[in-house]
Amino acid sequence: MTGSVVVAGCEWLEYDYGPALVPQDRPASFTMWRYRDLLPLPDGPVRYPLPIGGTPLLPVPALRQEAGTPRLWVKDETRNPTTSNKDRATALVIEDGLRRGIDTITTASTGNAAVSTAFGAAAAGLRAVIFVSLECRPEKIAMMTQAGAWVFQVPAGYAAATDLSRDAARAFGWLDRNTGANPVTLEAKKTVAFEVWEQLGRVVPDVVVAPVGDGPTLVALDKGFDELVRCGLATRRPRLVGVQAEHCQPLVRAWQGRTAAPADLDPAATAADGIAVLRAAIGDAVLDAVRRDGGAMVAVSETALDDAVGVLARRAGLSAEPAGASALAGLGSAVGQGLVDRSETVVLLVTGRGKAAAGPPDQRRVAVVDGLDEVAQLLAGEETR
DSSP: OOOEETTEEEEEEHHHOOOOGGGSSOOOOOGGGGGGEEEEEEEHHHHHSOOOOOOOOEEHHHHHHTTTOOOOOOOOOOOOOSSBTHHHHHHHHHHHHHHHTTEEEEOOOHHHHHHHHHHHHHHHHHEEEEEEEEOHHHHHHHHHEEEETTEETTTTTTHHHHHHHHHHHHHOOOOOOBBBBBHHHHHHTTTHHHHHHTTTSSSOOOOEEEEESSSSSHHHHHHHHHHHHEEEEEEEEOOEEEETTTTTTTHHHHHHTTOOOOGGGGGHHHHHHHHGSSTTTTTTHHHHHHHHTTOOEEOOOOHHHHHHHHHHHHHHHOOOOOHHHEEEEEEHHHHTTSOTTTTTTEEEEBOOOOOOSSSOOOOGGGEESSSSHHHHHHHHGGOOO
């Protein structure tokens, strides 16, 4: 790593770019650490204990036929340890923490990032402290506590939970895993772009369609493909299409230059809780990424999301939660609007699979809080619980 720059308000780490930073061999299987020369990772063995990345790029012949898109591919991020793409960021943040001797990691999340953080911390021997809104699904809270995490519910909502998690990281010296806030999270997620390029035979697709909540997944794709160009390994970036649910589409409205109506900003009204974010952490960077190469933002209905879950199961053998399936729903919308041609090489990023908890949340590890004093007080009594 040679430094950093700010792109649309988002910090991008930079490297001494060149083709030698990406291995030349073509392994049958690999992990995210294959790209360690393009990660902020000093020399030495990787200590993070779970296998991360190297997820398959599926040709999905039956889905291609049904959708009328003969060059469609699905990047299946549900193959990561906690069945979502969030595991990439979790792994790199924890790896950094292990090297620096930090024993606690925190994040705010609508669900998947929190589950990933809880299980990743458990595997690495760290404490996880998670902040969520009161609307976070009980089955996801149950999984967090099953992995031994502390879960603090914040009545003021997800944005307030994010602020409190970041304040806690600064006040207590914890690892900050909040996507968009910690640039390391983008570095991990950009490896999806490297994998797609390698899995397509070192060719950049025409279009990549991805869900958008806080925004780091799409922005990281943009950074990854940009770095392939800067390394001299590709000559262009793909168009990026970001997808939001029609009931929670602040960035779609911003991209269209329209004011969002109340019906466009109701996170509780969509089943796609993983992308139901009112205040995107790096929304300006998302809009910059989709505009730069002629991409777009699209909104999809609840019916389209539900249909996409079913079609992925029936035509690709892939189980996805609504947020994870939103890329397929978004492709239909993008094709209908003339934003994507059916003959193009299109990659859909399926980001997560539905999760089932073994039982209810462990209420001894769940509390409603408004501020850091309550957090500190509850954690101070941890040993007695």
